[in-house]
Structures are given as structure tokens and as C-alpha cells.
Amino acid sequence: GDSVTQMEGPVTLSEEAFLTINCTYTATGYPSLFWYVQYPGEGLQLLLKATKADDKGSNKGFEATYRKETTSFHLEKGSVQVSDSAVYFCALSDQTGNQFYFGTGTSLTVIP
Amino acid sequence: NAGVTQTPKFRVLKTGQSMTLLCAQDMNHEYMYWYRQDPGMGLRLIHYSVGEGTTAKGEVPDGYNVSRLKKQNFLLGLESAAPSQTSVYFCASNRLGTDTQYFGPGTRLTVL
Numbered sequence: 001g002d003s004v005t006q007m008e009g010p011v012t013l014s015e016e017a018f019l020t021i022n023c024t025y026t027a028t029g030y031p032s033l034f035w036y037v038q039y040p041g042e043g044l045q046l047l048l049k050a051t052k053a054d055d056k057g058s059n060k061g062f063e064a065t066y067r068k069e070t071t072s073f074h075l076e077k078g079s080v081q082v083s084d085s086a087v088y089f090c091a092l093s094d095q096t097g098n099q100f101y102f103g104t105g106t107s108l109t110v111i112p
Numbered sequence: 113n114a115g116v117t118q119t120p121k122f123r124v125l126k127t128g129q130s131m132t133l134l135c136a137q138d139m140n141h142e143y144m145y146w147y148r149q150d151p152g153m154g155l156r157l158i159h160y161s162v163g164e165g166t167t168a169k170g171e172v173p174d175g176y177n178v179s180r181l182k183k184q185n186f187l188l189g190l191e192s193a194a195p196s197q198t199s200v201y202f203c204a205s206n207r208l209g210t211d212t213q214y215f216g217p218g219t220r221l222t223v224l
Binding site: 004044099100103 | 156157162168204211217
């Protein structure tokens with residue numbers, strides 16, 4: 001079945017450091033891929049998405065590129081801020097578009 | 113717009129007790145979902161609904177029932193709570209034909 005595997009955390013970085021969180025997927029067909037962010041005590045919010053191969057999603061300085069050949073959707077940011085501290089989830093929607101599959105989440109802490 | 117709201121925010125139950133979690137959305141979305149979030153396991157889909165009067169099982173439906181009598185509401189019921197159902201429950205919704213989910217703030221349930 002469809003699934004998402006993402007890099008385990010927690011990840012601790014200094015402010016202005018480069019961030020990469022790895023995500024790979026297994027899916028039938030051509031899923032849409034997502035990164036969601038969860039701030040403490042809140043629900044998940046969509047950070048970015050990509051709907052087809054080679055698409056790049058971007059938002060708030062974060063980027064991820066849909067790589068079909070490596071079945072990956074790694075999240076990157078060139079310079080993290082303390083306010084980026086949160087849990088990040090990689091996800092995909094299946095072929096029907098009715099079901100979504102989430103990774104286990106990666107906790108990021110950015111220290112000043 | 114309030115978006116997606118969940119009631120209650122916190123609840124403690126004893127084993128064998130029953131309860132209903134309410135999810136409400138004011139965005140006129142057709143699709144609604146219930147997930148549970150457990151440490152190290154990310155979000156797992158319990159049940160979902162693609163429209164008023166319809167429901168379907170997700171990845172982990174056992175021990176839960178749902179109803180979608182009104183388009184804006186999606187109820188999750190636990191008939192006989194078990195400690196294994198201790199979790200944080202999230203509701204989400206999205207519009208037909210789109211793949212961006214909107215999440216509620218979550219309900220933290222503890223079963224003793």
C-alpha cells in the first residue's frame with residue numbers, strides 16, 4: 001500500500017543553519033505530495049505541496065521538489081529561524097484523492 | 113470563518129466508557145476525516161466521509177464509529193473506550209476536487 005517514510009528526529013539546529021528533512025514515498029500511480037507543519041498545541045497546517053513530477057513547492061523560504069525517479073520529496077530551507085521550531089510531516093494523497101498518508105513527523109528545534 | 117473546530121479539547125475516560133467527539137467545519141467542504149496521532153507513528157486515518165450520509169473506513173477503524181448526518185459535522189464515537197485509544201485526535205476537511213486539508217486543533221483523549 002501507499003506509505004511515506006521520513007527522517008527521524010529530533011533535529012536541533014542553530015539559527016541561520018541549513019535545513020534538510022528527508023522524505024521518501026511508496027505509492028501507486030502519481031500521488032500529490034505535501035509538507036505539513038504543526039506548531040505546539042495546534043493542528044497541522046499545509047506548508048507546501050507538489051502535484052506532479054519535477055514540480056517544486058515553496059512557501060515561507062521552504063522548498064521541496066517532487067522527484068519521481070528517487071520517489072522523494074525532501075524539505076529544505078536555506079536559513080532557519082527560531083520561529084521555524086515545529087514538527088514537520090511529509091504526506092501523500094492516494095490515486096483516488098480520498099485518502100492521505102502521513103509520515104511519522106520530524107521535530108525541529110532552532111536555537112538562537 | 114472559524115475553519116475546523118473540535119469539541120472537546122481534552123477528555124479523560126475510564127475503560128469501558130463511551131463518548132463522542134464532534135468536528136464542525138464552516139467552509140462547506142465535502143470531505144471530512146478523523147485521524148489519530150500517536151508518538152512515533154504520525155497520523156493514521158480512522159474514518160472518512162466524502163459527503164453527507166456517507167462514511168468509509170480508513171487505516172485503523174476498529175473500536176470507532178462515525179456519522180455524517182449534516183455536511184458540516186463529522187462525529188467520532190467510542191462505544192467502549194480502551195487504554196489503547198489514548199491519543200490525540202484530529203479532524204480535517206477539504207473541498208471536493210482539491211487536495212489541501214484543513215485541520216482542527218485536536219482533542220487529547222486519555223483512557224485510564
